Amino acid sequence: MELEEMQAAWSQMSQELEKQKQLTDEIILKMTQQKYTSQWNKIFNAEKIGGVICYVALVAILANFRELDTIPLQVSGILCMLILAILPILSLKTIQAMKRVNVTSMSYKETMKTYAKGKKNFVNFQKLNIGMSFVFMLLTVPLSAKLFNGKDLFETLDPKLGIAVPFMLIFFGLLMWVVMRCYKSVLRNSEKILQEIEE
Amino acid sequence: MRKEEAFTQLIKENEGIIFKISRVYCDTGEDQKDLYQDIVFQLWKGFDSFRGESKASTWMYRVALNTAFTFLRKEKRKGTSVTIDNLHLTYEPDDPILEERLVEMYVQIRQLSDVNKGIILLLLEGKKYEEIAAITGFSRSKVATRISRIKEQLRTQLVK
Known part of the structure; x- marks a missing residue:
């Protein structure tokens, strides 16, 4: 169908639509009164709760910082x-x-x-987030051993760690793979939108 | 005039615009209804800030196109949509030939990119290049280039 034919059909449809008006004041107001909570608001609220939890944990480490009596434990505490x-x-x-x-x-x-730029930044941040979470998880092992059990894993290695650490590595490897797969298409779409605008 | 009255009047005068944009961007009746509602809601949200600096229809096209773009990209559409039993977003032309042409037209339009979908919609609405530029934010020359590309793509689609 060529553009001119489209214009003719469109104009005919527009004229008929004018005659078939359906909206009433009541319907319009009903539509606007709905409580609309977007997906982004929900994530934002979840992130806020997560943020509070992070800061509570930070305060807890800071309050017990004097118990971290060796340099490696102190470095782990500061990084965390x-x-x-x-x-x-x-x-x-x-x-x-x-x-x-x-x-x-x-x-x-x-x-x-x-939208496309924000989405790209969001995905890139999520990648960084996963990397940092992995580092954080590794650091919390000696920290929690010291703060909860008084054990310094940097001096006396617990044999259980030989099992726990590889499991953590596998878990994070899988998580990273799944997340990257999900985000790849998101990034591709964002790139496509930006390219489309610049064309 | 009260805000609600002014708003409902504006929507009633321009309901065709919202209907047509919903139909261009969504395939199914349910999605069209959701988008339609989303557009009305966004127009209400922005109604206070709309101070008549541009024509009401120009502002409506802009908000409706932006809403359509973001609506399609919400990963999970969880905005609770109100059941509006009285609203049947169906348009059934009396003329079966016109109906056939409209179906064919929507198939062609939906194959275009998001930017081009918006531009062709405005062109079909009879907007001049300057108005399309004002609504979309592209320069007049970019709009002209895109329209000639759209024409080309439509011809190619026709051959296929």
Whole structure:
């Protein structure tokens, strides 16, 4: 179908639609009164709860920091606290960037661009997040052993660790693989949108 | 005039725009209804900030196209949609030939990219290049280039 034929069909449809008006005041108001909570708001709230948990853990490590009496334990403690302090802030920032898509004031081009860029940043942050979570998980092993059981794993290695660490590695490897698979298509789509805008 | 009255009047005057955009971007009746509702809701949300700097229809097209774009990308659409029994988003032309042409037309449009879908929709609505540029945010020359590419793509699709 060529453009001219489309225009003729479209115009005929528009004329008929004008005669078939369906909306009433009641329907319009009903539509606008619904409590709309977007998916992003839900994630944002979950992230906020996660952030609070991270900061509680940070305070707990800080309060017991004097019990970490060797340099390796202290370094582990500091790294853990850094991860707990920085990751929630970065996470909230990337989600806020996604929420910046304001459909009521932006042009179509701006909406697409902001959305695609925000999505790319979000996916890249999630990759960093998983890497940092892995480091964090490794660091919490000696920290929790010391803080809860008084054992210094850097001095006396527990044989159980020989089983636990490989399991952790396998678990994280699988998690990373699944996450990357999910995000690959998201990234591809974002790239496609950006490319489409620039064409 | 109260805000609610002014809003419902605006929507009633332009309900065709929302219907047509919903139909271009969504295949199924249920999705069309969801998008339709989403567009009305977004228009309500932005109604206070709309100060008549641009034409009402220009603003409506912009919000509706933006909503359609983001609506399609929500991974899980969990916005609770209200059941509106009185609203049947179906348009049944009396003329079977027109119906056939419309089906064919939507098939052709849905094969275009998101940007081009928006542009052709505005073109079919009779908008001038300047108006399309104002709504989409692309320059007038970019709009012209895209329209000539769309024409080309439609011809190619026709051959296939």
